[in-house]
Amino acid sequence: MKNWQYFAGCLALSAGIWLIHNLSHMQTDVVTVQVVAESNIAGRAAASSDAVSLTARCKASGFRLLYLERKSEAVRVRFDADDFTHEEGDYFSIGSAQLYRYVNDIFGSGASVESFLFDKLRFRFIRELNKKVPVRVNSLLSFRPQYMQNGTFVVQPDSVLVYGPSDLLANLESIGTRTIERSDIRGSMHGEVALEAPEGLRLSDEAVSWSLEVSRFVEMETELPVSARGVPPGKELSIYPNRVKVTFRCVFPVMAKPAESAVCYVDYHEFAGSLTGRCVIHCDAPRGVISASVQPSVAECVEKL
Numbered sequence: 001m002k003n004w005q006y007f008a009g010c011l012a013l014s015a016g017i018w019l020i021h022n023l024s025h026m027q028t029d030v031v032t033v034q035v036v037a038e039s040n041i042a043g044r045a046a047a048s049s050d051a052v053s054l055t056a057r058c059k060a061s062g063f064r065l066l067y068l069e070r071k072s073e074a075v076r077v078r079f080d081a082d083d084f085t086h087e088e089g090d091y092f093s094i095g096s097a098q099l100y101r102y103v104n105d106i107f108g109s110g111a112s113v114e115s116f117l118f119d120k121l122r123f124r125f126i127r128e129l130n131k132k133v134p135v136r137v138n139s140l141l142s143f144r145p146q147y148m149q150n151g152t153f154v155v156q157p158d159s160v161l162v163y164g165p166s167d168l169l170a171n172l173e174s175i176g177t178r179t180i181e182r183s184d185i186r187g188s189m190h191g192e193v194a195l196e197a198p199e200g201l202r203l204s205d206e207a208v209s210w211s212l213e214v215s216r217f218v219e220m221e222t223e224l225p226v227s228a229r230g231v232p233p234g235k236e237l238s239i240y241p242n243r244v245k246v247t248f249r250c251v252f253p254v255m256a257k258p259a260e261s262a263v264c265y266v267d268y269h270e271f272a273g274s275l276t277g278r279c280v281i282h283c284d285a286p287r288g289v290i291s292a293s294v295q296p297s298v299a300e301c302v303e304k305l
Contacts, residue, residue: 043128045128096121133174133175135158138177177196263284281296
């Protein structure tokens with residue numbers, strides 16, 4: 001009796017070793033999995049409304065093939081929106097040629113596909129209420145002495161689609177970034193920053209790339225006359241003061257004197273819309289000037305009759 005039990009145990013152990021040995025080797029079989037597609041198709045839901053059967057001839061270890069055959073729940077795969085073709089209504093298709101790039105996401109690492117047993121898959125992405133708004137950069141910057149930003153932040157993308165209920169979208173005017181904090185800045189910068197999604201809303205992009213030009217500057221002061229621009233024929237505008245002090249911040253090294261071509265002026269159309277006759281003094285500065293500060297910044301204007 002003991003010999004029979006010993007024999008049965010050895011037989012079971014041998015069968016187990018044989019099974020593990022076989023399942024460890026690479027094998028080829030036809031496998032079907034259920035796939036839910038996730039993507040960023042403009043104006044559409046983030047995921048397909050139902051799962052689609054995907055069948056392929058796969059090469060993988062016996063363990064992986066056994067796992068895939070027994071797997072009942074759908075696998076969620078994120079596809080590039082550019083890989084989809086709009087067919088009709090809410091349906092978008094992706095060709096088998098594009099699916100080879102997602103083999104690891106669909107079947108897991110270590111698996112390869114010899115062939116897909118279809119030409120394309122069709123997924124349904126329903127429409128979703130959305131609104132396109134600009135991206136607003138939030139920043140906290142401090143510069144090394146004699147350095148300053150030259151222009152505004154360049155953001156890519158500069159606007160995003162926001163998805164959600166109509167009552168939340170109605171008053172939404174922009175989407176802000178997380179605060180970009182930098183100190184002792186002495187050169188141009190670039191990077192990536194996450195967007196702050198309001199509660200209950202979904203964004204088409206989770207982050208944006210940004211860049212900011214920073215220049216070393218030198219200050220130059222001069223005094224310039226103030227003229228009137230856009231005055232209709234037959235009218236004349238008196239301006240006080242008629243000369244102002246202008247402080248230029250110029251990119252270093254300075255290529256030309258800004259005072260030789262800069263122009264300070266008040267706009268007649270702004271005067272015509274003013275109740276008090278007080279107008280902001282503008283300054284047209286040449287290339288190479290980062291900023292121009294005018295003192296005083298406001299003039300008293302009177303139209304001569």
